[in-house]
Amino acid sequence: MKVTMTVSGRVQGVGFRYMTKIVADQLGVLGIVKNEANGDVYIEAxxxxxxxxxxxxxxxxxxxxxxxxxxxxxxxxxxxEDYHDFAVTY
Known part of the structure; x- marks a missing residue:
């Protein structure tokens, strides 16, 4: 299963991307997470x-x-694309 998510709220400046990576690694989810210019966070999983x-x-x-x-x-x-790990990108 492949999904994209755009997350809004208090999601920048609070460690959201790094904690998302930890959760992804614990569950075995592959993909990326990155900040968007408008304050949202974008995820491919x-x-x-x-x-x-x-x-x-x-x-x-x-x-x-x-x-x-x-x-x-x-x-x-x-x-x-297919991912081989979960990464925080910029």
């Missing part, structure tokens, strides 16, 4: 359906203790 769904639930709760998610725009897609 792939893995088994069950694992990706669990990852989405963790993102909705905000993996960063001082962050929060106001909105999560989720799209199921196959329109990105």
């Amino acid at each position: 792939m893995g088994s359906e069950a694992v990706v769904k669990q990852f989405i639930e963790e993102i909705k709760k905000s993996p960063a203790p001082f962050g929060y998610v106001d909105h999560l725009d989720l799209k199921e897609t196959a329109n990105f």
Whole structure:
């Protein structure tokens, strides 16, 4: 399963990307996470359906203790490369 997510709320400046990577690594999700210029965070994630769904639930709760998610725009897609790990990008 491959999904893209655009996450808004208090998601920049609170360790959100790094905590997202930790959750992804724990679950075995592959992909990327990066900040957007408008203050959102963009995520591409792939893995088994069950694992990706669990990852989405963790993102909705905000993996960063001082962050929060106001909105999560989720799209199921196959329109990105296959990843071999999960990376924080810039």
